[in-house]
Amino acid sequence: MKYIEKLRNSGLRPTKQRLKICEVLFDTKKTFHFTINDLSKKIKNKMNTKVSLATIYNTINAFEKKGYLKQIPINSNQTYFDTNVTDHHHFYDLKDEKLIDLENTDVGPINIKKKINGKKIKSVEVLVKLEG
Amino acid sequence: MKYIEKLRNSGLRPTKQRLKICEVLFDTKKTFHFTINDLSKKIKNKMNTKVSLATIYNTINAFEKKGYLKQIPINSNQTYFDTNVTDHHHFYDLKDEKLIDLENTDVGPINIKKKINGKKIKSVEVLVKLEG
DNA sequence: TCCTAGTTTATAATGGTTCTAAATAGGTGT
DNA sequence: ACACCTATTTAGAACCATTATAAACTAGGA
Ligand SMILES: [Mn+2]
Ligand SMILES: [Mn+2]
Ligand SMILES: [Zn+2]
Ligand SMILES: [Zn+2]
Numbered sequence: 546m547k548y549i550e551k552l553r554n555s556g557l558r559p560t561k562q563r564l565k566i567c568e569v570l571f572d573t574k575k576t577f578h579f580t581i582n583d584l585s586k587k588i589k590n591k592m593n594t595k596v597s598l599a600t601i602y603n604t605i606n607a608f609e610k611k612g613y614l615k616q617i618p619i620n621s622n623q624t625y626f627d628t629n630v631t632d633h634h635h636f637y638d639l640k641d642e643k644l645i646d647l648e649n650t651d652v653g654p655i656n657i658k659k660k661i662n663g664k665k666i667k668s669v670e671v672l673v674k675l676e677g
Numbered sequence: 678m679k680y681i682e683k684l685r686n687s688g689l690r691p692t693k694q695r696l697k698i699c700e701v702l703f704d705t706k707k708t709f710h711f712t713i714n715d716l717s718k719k720i721k722n723k724m725n726t727k728v729s730l731a732t733i734y735n736t737i738n739a740f741e742k743k744g745y746l747k748q749i750p751i752n753s754n755q756t757y758f759d760t761n762v763t764d765h766h767h768f769y770d771l772k773d774e775k776l777i778d779l780e781n782t783d784v785g786p787i788n789i790k791k792k793i794n795g796k797k798i799k800s801v802e803v804l805v806k807l808e809g
Numbered sequence: 810t811c812c813t814a815g816t817t818t819a820t821a822a823t824g825g826t827t828c829t830a831a832a833t834a835g836g837t838g839t
Numbered sequence: 840a841c842a843c844c845t846a847t848t849t850a851g852a853a854c855c856a857t858t859a860t861a862a863a864c865t866a867g868g869a
Contacts, residue, residue, distance in 0.1 A: 558866065560816065581856080597818045602857065616752045618804050622826080623856065624752065636793060647791055656785030657805055661768060661777070664807040671803050672750050673789055675796040690835065692847065713825080729849045734826065754857080755825065 555611040557604070562596045566604050570614070576629035578617065578644040581605065584626075617644060618670060634671035647673065687743040689736070694728045698736050702746070708761035710749065710776040713737065716758075749776060750802060766803035779805065 548567035549559040569587050581601055588596050608614045617625040634652050636645040655669050680699035681691040701719050713733055720728050740746045749757040766784050768777040787801050
């Protein structure tokens with residue numbers, strides 16, 4: 546299995562459940578955005594498997610800590626995750642509550658002029674809210 | 678009272694509780710960031726008044742809808758609000774969990790090249806995460 | 810095969826936010 | 840001032856995403 550090494554590298558045992566989660570998350574050309582609830586449904590419907598919410602939360606949190614997933618900063622009652630872990634930005638369609646990727650070529654370079662003593666910039670994320 | 682008009686203009690009756698909330702939010706030269714819990718404590722400590730959480734939530738949500746407050750998109754279990762409703766961006770200090778304003782002069786112009794059919798850009802917000 | 814630590818799971822707990830419904834206060838007309 | 844109607848406040852319940860718990864199960868090495 547292609548994900549065993551990926552899981553092992555991040556200190557996670559390759560269990561049946563984690564491999565299913567990996568398939569749903571990474572066995573696709575296109576990256577995507579999801580909530581835990583989205584993911585749970587996808588595993589049930591596309592994989593005909595039931596994985597408990599506790600396991601999904603644990604695994605997703607582990608992946609996020611290891612950098613295999615990113616959280617998207619957005620005001621929502623649910624946390625949004627992104628399988629695209631490259632630096633990129635987002636449109637957020639307020640009506641449809643949908644996230645859309647902005648490729649780096651879609652946004653000009655962002656120049657942060659202010660510095661904070663002893664602090665390093667870890668990430669720069671742009672959220673463009675859309676209406677209409 | 679200087680906030681009666683402000684409240685009336687936005688369809689809210691100027692009650693004692695709402696006026697207290699206005700004092701804490703707007704009776705200051707500096708703008709600031711807060712959570713509902715922060716605000717509740719501030720009202721208790723600085724104003725020696727108790728306003729119920731339900732009233733605080735209702736009023737803050739009304740102010741946000743009217744544009745007197747902004748929500749800051751950030752991944753946190755609590756919602757962060759901003760009394761600075763001008764267009765501006767933020768540092769987020771991951772260690773201290775503190776928000777810091779970036780003035781518009783601190784960030785170069787942001788050029789969104791991509792367009793979505795029938796959608797209009799409502800806001801562009803940059804979150805710069807700081808570590809160390 | 811045995812052993813042990815890691816994992817999964819159902820379920821409970823947590824905590825921020827929203828809802829409810831009864832009591833209170835604001836505002837308008839008299 | 841009073842009556843009346845509606846908005847508002849409030850304590851507490853409900854809601855719901857997320858995290859914690861602890862018992863059953865599993866992976867993998869000895
Ligand atoms: Mn997390
Ligand atoms: Mn809100
Ligand atoms: Zn994305
Ligand atoms: Zn701000």
